[in-house]
Amino acid sequence: MWLYDKFFEAVKKFKQLFSGGPVSNSDVSGTLAAEFLLIVSFCLVALLIRHVNILLSGIVVLILAIILVVNMPLIPKFKSEQEDSLNKMIFYGILTLAIIIVFIYWGSAYV
Amino acid sequence: MSELWIPLMVVIPLICALFVSALSRFNKTIKVIALVVAIVIPIIPFLSNYGLHIFGGFLPMTDSITGMVYHPSIVYSFGVLQKIFIVILGILAFLVLLIYINKYKKASGPYIFLLFMGIAAVTALLLTDDIFNMFVFFEILALAQVGIVAASSLDNNYEMALKYMILGAIGSPMILLGVGFLLAITGSVNITDIVAAIRMGKVAITSPVFLMSCGLIFFGWLYASGLPPFHTIKSGMYSKAEPHASALLQAFTVISMVSIILIMFRIYSAVPIFEALLVVFSAIAMILGVTMALTQTDYRRMIGFLAVGELGFIGLGIGLGTQFAITAGLFQAVNEIIITASLFIGFGAIAYLSGETDTRKMGGLIGYYPKIAILVLISGLAMAGVPPLNGFQSKLMLVQASLSCGYPELSLLAIIVSIATFVVFVKAFYTMFLRPKPNTLKISNKKAPKSMVFAMVVFLIIIIVLGFFPGIVTTGISQFAGGLL
Numbered sequence: 001m002w003l004y005d006k007f008f009e010a011v012k013k014f015k016q017l018f019s020g021g022p023v024s025n026s027d028v029s030g031t032l033a034a035e036f037l038l039i040v041s042f043c044l045v046a047l048l049i050r051h052v053n054i055l056l057s058g059i060v061v062l063i064l065a066i067i068l069v070v071n072m073p074l075i076p077k078f079k080s081e082q083e084d085s086l087n088k089m090i091f092y093g094i095l096t097l098a099i100i101i102v103f104i105y106w107g108s109a110y111v
Numbered sequence: 112m113s114e115l116w117i118p119l120m121v122v123i124p125l126i127c128a129l130f131v132s133a134l135s136r137f138n139k140t141i142k143v144i145a146l147v148v149a150i151v152i153p154i155i156p157f158l159s160n161y162g163l164h165i166f167g168g169f170l171p172m173t174d175s176i177t178g179m180v181y182h183p184s185i186v187y188s189f190g191v192l193q194k195i196f197i198v199i200l201g202i203l204a205f206l207v208l209l210i211y212i213n214k215y216k217k218a219s220g221p222y223i224f225l226l227f228m229g230i231a232a233v234t235a236l237l238l239t240d241d242i243f244n245m246f247v248f249f250e251i252l253a254l255a256q257v258g259i260v261a262a263s264s265l266d267n268n269y270e271m272a273l274k275y276m277i278l279g280a281i282g283s284p285m286i287l288l289g290v291g292f293l294l295a296i297t298g299s300v301n302i303t304d305i306v307a308a309i310r311m312g313k314v315a316i317t318s319p320v321f322l323m324s325c326g327l328i329f330f331g332w333l334y335a336s337g338l339p340p341f342h343t344i345k346s347g348m349y350s351k352a353e354p355h356a357s358a359l360l361q362a363f364t365v366i367s368m369v370s371i372i373l374i375m376f377r378i379y380s381a382v383p384i385f386e387a388l389l390v391v392f393s394a395i396a397m398i399l400g401v402t403m404a405l406t407q408t409d410y411r412r413m414i415g416f417l418a419v420g421e422l423g424f425i426g427l428g429i430g431l432g433t434q435f436a437i438t439a440g441l442f443q444a445v446n447e448i449i450i451t452a453s454l455f456i457g458f459g460a461i462a463y464l465s466g467e468t469d470t471r472k473m474g475g476l477i478g479y480y481p482k483i484a485i486l487v488l489i490s491g492l493a494m495a496g497v498p499p500l501n502g503f504q505s506k507l508m509l510v511q512a513s514l515s516c517g518y519p520e521l522s523l524l525a526i527i528v529s530i531a532t533f534v535v536f537v538k539a540f541y542t543m544f545l546r547p548k549p550n551t552l553k554i555s556n557k558k559a560p561k562s563m564v565f566a567m568v569v570f571l572i573i574i575i576v577l578g579f580f581p582g583i584v585t586t587g588i589s590q591f592a593g594g595l596l
Contacts, residue, residue, distance in 0.1 A: 024471060027408065030538045034405035037531050041398040044527070045391070047520040075406055082343045082403060086274050092340035093281055097330045104326040104384055105319065 009073075035075050039068045116159030117189045118166070120197055121235045123148060123155070128227035135220020142212050145223050149208045152230065153201025156194040163188050163240075179311065182301040187238040190594075191587035192441065196237055196366055199445060202573075203362050203452055204230050206566040210355040210456065213562035222262045226359065229255035233363050236370035242290050243300040245374060249286065249335060252367055253279045256360055260352045268351040275344050282334025282341070289327030292320050293378070306377050316381045325379045329388065332375060336368030337419050338396040338426065346403070346415030354459020355563075357411070358452035361418050368422060369444050372429050376595065386432050393426030394524060401531045409468050410458050410539055417494065417535060418451045420528065427525065428509050431516045437592035439508035442585050446501045446577065450494045453570035457487035460563045461543065467552060470539060475548025483559055484544045486567040491540060493574045495533035501577035508585075 046064050050057035068074060081088060127148040131141045165171075169184040208226065212218055232252035239245050253276075261272040294300055296318065297308045308314050314321055332338075337345025345364065349357045372389070379385045400420020407413040425447065428440020460483050461476065462468050477484045493500035496507075506529055513521035548554075577583065 024542070026538050026542055027471070030405045030534065033531065033534050034402045037405070037527065038398065038402050041394075041524055041527060044520045044524045045394045045398070048391070048518070075402070078399075078402065079406055082399070084271070084274070084343065084347055086277060089274065089278055089340065089344055090281065093278060093334075096333065096340045097281075097285070097326075100330055100388065101323065101326040103388060104322050104329070104382070 031075050035073060038074055038078065039065065042068065114160050114162045114164050114189070116155055117162070117164040117187050117238065120152075120155050120159070120189075120238065121187075121231050123151060124227045124231040124234065128224045128231065131227065132220050132224035135224075138217055141220050141223060142218050145208050145218070145227075146205075146212065148227070149201070149205040152204055153198045156189075156197045156201075159189060161190050161194075177311075179304075179307060179313075181299065181304055182240075185244050186240040186301060186303070187235075188240045189238060190591060192591040193237045195445060195584050195587060196369070197234055199448055200230065200233065200362055200366060202569070203359060203448065206452075206456075206562075206569060207355045207359045210560065210562045210566060211353075213560055214355075219262070222259070225255045225258040225262065226356075229259065229359065229363050233366040233370070236367050240302050241300055242293065242302055242305070242374065245371065246283075246286055246290055249331075249367065249371070250283055252363060253283065253335075256348065256363060259356050259360060260348050263351060263353045263356060265351050265353075271344070271347045271351040275348055278334065278341060278344055282331050285327040285334075286331030289324040289331065292324035292327070296320050296324075302374055302377060309378065309381060322382065325375075325382055325385060328371075328375060328379075329385075332368070332371045333392065335364070335371055336422055336426075337364055338368075338392050338422060339399055342396060342399055342403075342416070342419040346400075346412060346419050349415035349418060349455070350409065350411040354411075354455050354462065357415075357459070358455040361451045361455065362448045364418075365422065365425070365444050365448050368425065369429075369441065372426065373595065376429060376432075380432065386430050389426055389430030390518075390521070393423040393430055394521065395423070396420060396426065397423030397524065397528045401528050401535065404535045405531065405538070408470050410470055410543065411462070411468055413470075413535060413539055414451070414454050414458060417454075417532060418447070420532065421447045421451065421494065423528075424506065424509055424525065427521065428512060431512055431518070431521075432596075433512065433516060434589060434592045434596055435508070436512035436516060437595065438585055438589040439505055439512045441588045441592070442581065443505040443509060445584055445588075446493070446505045446574075449570050449573050449577075450490055450502055453490040453567050453574070454487065454494065456563050456566050456570075457483055457490060460559045460567075461487075463563075464555060464557055464559060465552065466555070470542040472549060473543045473552060474546040475544070475552075476554075477544040478548075479554050480559060482564060483567070484540075486564070486571060487544075488540060489571055489574065490567070491536035492533075493578070495536055496529040497533070499575075499578045501574050501581065504578060504581040 043061050043065050046061045047057055049060050131144055134140050164187045166185045171180045171182050173180050229252055232248040235248040257272045257276045260268055293305055296314050297305045299305055334341050352360055397420050400416050404413045404416035425440045425444045428436045467473055493502040496502045510522045510525050
């Protein structure tokens with residue numbers, strides 16, 4: 001029942017996403033679909049690490065799945081990080097540049 | 112038939128842009144010039160031979176000691192891939208201008224100037240074999256996009272355009288710095304010369320300067336193509352432009368993405384992590400684009416996010432790096448230009464007729480606008496990859512390509528994202544067209560503009576034809592991909 005309660009709590013929080021108008025079933029089901037899509041697809045992408053190390057990939061997928069499920073609902077957090085705020089856009093832009101440079105400079109040996 | 116037509120593909124829209132701007136007081140004249148040039152643009156590629164055009168007549172020079180060939184001037188290269196994209200862009204540009212001219216009695220010269228500058232810039236990006244020339248047109252394109260959004264009549268459009276320009280101030284210098292590093296280590300800005308220098312071992316691919324240039328140009332490419340972390344601003348730009356302009360803006364994005372990534376692929380494919388990064392960023396774009404689209408209530412923003420998510424499919428195909436996968440990725444690019452343009456124009460027609468963009472306040476529109484509903488439905492099904500439409504063919508190719516490359520997880524991801532795209536579309540279609548009309552929604556007596564319906568019918572024909580006969584474009588694209596490898 002823990003997981004069910006977790007999902008139910010997550011669904012109740014979706015209401016806060018839709019400010020300024022009525023919330024319909026289709027909006028909530030769309031957001032719920034987004035929630036599951038996010039969890040499943042990030043775990044699938046993490047499976048790509050098996051091309052580097054199979055054991056590492058298993059551990060990463062397991063930890064990622066636990067982190068994502070425990071932190072439900074994810075969509076309000078993701079949505080607030082992807083709003084039209086210039087500060088956030090610049091922050092993630094610079095962060096991405098740093099990640100790219102790190103991976104290109106030190107990562108080539110592991111691919 | 113001659114190679115002299117090659118530069119005219121860029122020069123004609125550029126000159127038209129200048130003329131239209133200069134003659135902006137003469138309403139009928141600029142409308143006629145714009146339409147005539149829009150008709151000419153997709154015809155020129157059929158008049159031209161495949162080949163190279165060397166500007167200034169400076170022929171390549173051979174170094175007698177090393178045997179290397181140098182290109183001292185800007186070179187444009189025209190092949191089958193360029194032909195396909197320029198023809199598609201030309202058809203789209205004609206339809207967009209037709210809608211614009213039909214919608215506004217008084218045409219704006221500066222606005223048409225921006226549209227043609229954008230068309231010239233993406234055409235040059237496709238043709239150029241010079242990396243500095245690529246940067247120049249990349250900048251022109253970014254400014255044209257900002258201008259097009261700033262010229263729209265929607266709320267907060269200036270703010271979004273300004274944000275895009277500020278982010279461009281981070282992305283563009285990175286590309287320029289990367290180009291500078293390449294020039295420093297190879298002594299050339301000609302892409303063929305740079306590739307030759309790498310293949311002959313004159314540049315070490317493990318050199319920090321070379322790797323840094325790869326990282327910087329890759330970052331600039333993310334900005335140009337609207338992949339994460341620039342997916343939010345890109346979808347915002349689409350939602351703040353006029354619908355016909357959004358259709359053209361997304362085509363600019365797809366073509367600039369394809370042009371720059373093909374240049375990067377030629378130069379950096381030897382860097383082992385390059386293709387891995389490409390696949391990872393494309394996968395993240397697919398996930399974030401569709402996830403965000405599922406949570407939107409403004410359908411313009413919804414389509415904006417879907418368009419960004421679809422870009423991930425293109426990157427995925429090119430990142431897998433086989434001939435079949437690259438063909439699938441480029442075919443997906445062709446399809447996305449057509450399908451997304453059709454959706455932007457279809458939803459734009461609904462916004463024009465109902466004056467509403469919030470899906471929560473809409474409903475019952477199928478009874479009022481059945482033709483538009485059917486056209487939008489087919490375009491949406493094509494985007495979701497429903498057979499026998501063109502989106503199905505390219506997505507099936509991508510799934511097959513990732514399976515044959517040994518990445519079944521990517522095939523699964525592509526299928527899941529396609530299903531989620533279908534969910535987004537069904538949700539939007541139901542809330543706008545099928546559920547009972549809310550009492551608060553006022554329906555005007557206006558009819559859908561004929562030019563918009565005509566444009567959607569043209570796109571629908573292309574969607575169905577490419578769905579049944581994908582070989583029309585995949586044969587040429589496959590030849591190009593084979594040459595690339």
